[in-house]
Amino acid sequence: xxxxxxxxxxxxxxxxxxxxxxxxxxxxxxxxxxxxxxxxxxxxxxxxxxxxxxxxxxxxxxxxxxxxxxxxxxxxxxxxxxxxxxxxxxxxxxxxxxxxxxxxxxxxxxxxxxxxxxxxxxxxxxxxxxxxxxxxxxxxxxxxxxxxxxxxxxxxxxxxxxxxxxxxxxxxxxxxxxxxxxxxxxxxxxxxxxxxxxxxxxxxxxxxxxxxxxxxxxxxxxxxxxxxxxxxxxxxxxxxxxxxxxxxxxxxxxxxxxxxxxxxxxxxxxxxxxxxxxxxxxxxxxxxxxxxxxxxxxxxxxxxxxxxxxxxxxxxxxxxxxxxxxxxxxxxxxxxxxxxxxxxxxxxxxxxxxxxxxxxxxxxxxxxxxxxxxxxxxxxxxxxx
Amino acid sequence: xxxxxxxxxxxxxxxxxxxxxxxxxxxxxxxxxxxxxxxxxxxxxxxxxxxxxxxxxxxxxxxxxxxxxxxxxxxxxxxxxxxxxxxxxxxxxxxxxxxxxxxxxxxxxxxxxxxxxxxxxxxxxxxxxxxxxxxxxxxxxxxxxxxxxxxxxxxxxxxxxxxxxxxxxxxxxxxxxxxxxxxxxxxxxxxxxxxxxxxxxxxxxxxxxxxxxxxxxxxxxxxxxxxxxxxxxxxxxxxxxxxxxxxxxxxxxxxxxxxxxxx
Numbered sequence: 316x317x318x319x320x321x322x323x324x325x326x327x328x329x330x331x332x333x334x335x336x337x338x339x340x341x342x343x344x345x346x347x348x349x350x351x352x353x354x355x356x357x358x359x360x361x362x363x364x365x366x367x368x369x370x371x372x373x374x375x376x377x378x379x380x381x382x383x384x385x386x387x388x389x390x391x392x393x394x395x396x397x398x399x400x401x402x403x404x405x406x407x408x409x410x411x412x413x414x415x416x417x418x419x420x421x422x423x424x425x426x427x428x429x430x431x432x433x434x435x436x437x438x439x440x441x442x443x444x445x446x447x448x449x450x451x452x453x454x455x456x457x458x459x460x461x462x463x464x465x466x467x468x469x470x471x472x473x474x475x476x477x478x479x480x481x482x483x484x485x486x487x488x489x490x491x492x493x494x495x496x497x498x499x500x501x502x503x504x505x506x507x508x509x510x511x512x513x514x515x516x517x518x519x520x521x522x523x524x525x526x527x528x529x530x531x532x533x534x535x536x537x538x539x540x541x542x543x544x545x546x547x548x549x550x551x552x553x554x555x556x557x558x559x560x561x562x563x564x565x566x567x568x569x570x571x572x573x574x575x576x577x578x579x580x581x582x583x584x585x586x587x588x589x590x591x592x593x594x595x596x597x598x599x600x601x602x603x604x605x606x607x608x609x610x611x612x613x614x615x616x617x618x619x620x621x622x623x624x625x626x627x628x629x630x631x632x633x634x635x636x637x638x639x640x641x642x643x644x645x646x647x648x649x650x651x652x653x654x655x656x657x658x659x660x661x662x663x664x665x666x667x668x669x670x671x672x673x674x675x676x677x678x679x680x681x682x683x684x685x686x687x688x689x690x691x692x693x694x695x696x697x698x699x700x
Numbered sequence: 701x702x703x704x705x706x707x708x709x710x711x712x713x714x715x716x717x718x719x720x721x722x723x724x725x726x727x728x729x730x731x732x733x734x735x736x737x738x739x740x741x742x743x744x745x746x747x748x749x750x751x752x753x754x755x756x757x758x759x760x761x762x763x764x765x766x767x768x769x770x771x772x773x774x775x776x777x778x779x780x781x782x783x784x785x786x787x788x789x790x791x792x793x794x795x796x797x798x799x800x801x802x803x804x805x806x807x808x809x810x811x812x813x814x815x816x817x818x819x820x821x822x823x824x825x826x827x828x829x830x831x832x833x834x835x836x837x838x839x840x841x842x843x844x845x846x847x848x849x850x851x852x853x854x855x856x857x858x859x860x861x862x863x864x865x866x867x868x869x870x871x872x873x874x875x876x877x878x879x880x881x882x883x884x885x886x887x888x889x890x891x892x893x894x895x896x897x898x899x900x901x902x903x904x905x906x907x908x909x910x911x912x913x914x915x916x917x918x919x920x921x922x923x924x925x926x927x928x929x930x931x932x933x934x935x936x937x938x939x940x941x942x943x944x945x946x947x948x949x950x951x952x953x954x955x956x957x958x959x960x961x962x963x
Contacts, residue, residue, distance in 0.1 A: 321735075333779065333896045341890060371893030384893050 342401035368438025399572030410565025415442025443484035481530035482515015501551035523674030704758035741821030795921025802835035
């Protein structure tokens with residue numbers, strides 16, 4: 316194992332530089348050495364989330380007064396990038412966990428936040444986010460899971476789909492219908508993983524990102540007290556979409572990490588592998604692939620950082636987040652495909668990680684809003700003005 | 701003993717993963733040529749000190765001699781959980797040898813009151829002299845328990861399992877004492893982000909030679925007892941030895957490894 320080359324970053328503070336150094340240290344010593352074998356065996360690395368939690372990396376963007384790191388998105392996302400560069404399952408898992416805390420942190424009452432947020436962001440627990448259903452992915456507002464009023468709360472029934480950490484999470488942000496059809500009849504709930512009636516189905520058998528558990532989550536008459544509803548009845552879609560805006564930046568950062576990892580491998584290979592008596596990196600056909608990859612990665616990185624700085628500055632950033640997710644994940648797909656090409660036959664076999672990166676890239680064009688949905692978000696925000 | 705006052709020595713060294721070289725002019729370490737990190741063995745020394753503190757209560761003070769950028773290594777130790785630091789930084793120290801370094805470190809440690817235990821790594825990855833802990837103990841007039849793979853403190857006694865090529869020795873001494881630790885002592889913890897934030901507020905005392913009452917002419921390259929007259933880069937790796945397997949390949953591999961003392 317060699318230490319990954321350091322990415323040249325502009326960070327706002329000494330503590331952020333130390334945080335990134337800590338992240339790289341954990342990524343290269345604990346994540347990278349295990350990634351390939353665990354992905355092959357579909358092993359979910361719950362212990363590594365424990366390690367990240369102890370190090371304080373699972374609550375970075377949330378306020379210090381609730382046990383978070385109080386870090387701007389600009390910094391938190393670069394941590395996600397660096398983790399994803401070593402192992403996407405862990406980087407993406409970190410992003411999904413933070414997405415799951417977003418509803419409580421942003422829409423919870425002071426009382427709700429004081430009571431539960433320290434546990435959520437404190438590092439011991441892992442979260443999941445339940446919006447999609449078997450029949451509704453992109454058309455999220457068509458969800459059918461029902462939350463019926465009971466004497467002291469709600470009873471949730473339905474099936475959620477494509478849930479990262481489904482069945483292994485400690486808490487779930489669940490969107491369910493409390494009223495009319497469409498977005499205005501949806502409410503958001505924070506549900507404990509151990510609540511009777513909540514269960515995860517068998518994990519999906521995915522093309523990549525195999526160590527990350529993705530499954531349906533079945534809600535069979537799950538009783539949720541009224542104080543675990545986030546926001547008012549009917550606010551749920553807003554809670555879900557706000558979380559997704561932030562979550563998309565996490566996906567963009569993860570995509571940059573995977574693309575960077577593929578480039579790292581290709582650069583080293585192109586310097587060592589010889590053909591016609593010269594390192595293949597000296598041939599323009601190879602070097603231009605590498606140059607284009609590096610330029611694309613840096614552009615994608617700066618795009619997600621620009622969106623993050625808008626968010627940190629309190630400006631609207633939904634369109635920019637959609638752009639960053641679109642550009643970063645499309646770049647990741649192109650770069651990983653090209654880096655397989657740089658390695659040639661060696662790139663197509665499992666002895667090198669680039670074929671795995673290529674399989675992982677694909678899912679990033681699909682999750683947290685397909686790239687078609689991102690284009691829709693961008694275009695609507697422009698045309699409906 | 702109620703609580704322990706522990707000093708840990710740390711050194712910033714060039715990352716062993718990067719290319720390390722000496723400067724052409726005076727054959728001292730080219731510190732700008734490589735990434736600088738806290739020496740791995742020092743992370744273990746810090747860990748051991750923190751474990752002792754957690755078991756017995758007390759305080760851990762980091763002592764480091766090095767240029768300005770050694771503050772990065774000091775901050776790492778503080779973010780792991782050390783309480784405060786003393787940084788000896790003076791341009792006149794450039795090129796100091798082990799004896800001079802030990803004298804400076806001893807003077808710095810004397811500025812800290814009531815030290816019970818000094819913990820060091822047994823050898824740094826750059827100079828590899830492995831002499832500082834012993835010299836320091838001599839200068840401070842303290843017992844030295846070096847190459848520890850296990851350290852225990854009970855009452856006012858420190859007990860150490862010392863491991864070298866010659867085998868394992870059990871040592872014990874009255875505190876205060878100097879202990880140096882080897883690779884097998886422990887697995888150092890990662891700092892936490894809270895530790896990183898807390899480190900910013902921990903006191904770091906910077907001392908120059910004047911503060912320690914040391915005359916600059918006694919230290920540094922010009923006054924060093926040792927000098928490097930010549931240095932050359934390691935020759936590139938050879939093609940290696942090729943062995944044709946004529947039915948005895950396995951035996952010959954084992955013979956080779958045995959000759960290298962690897963098995």
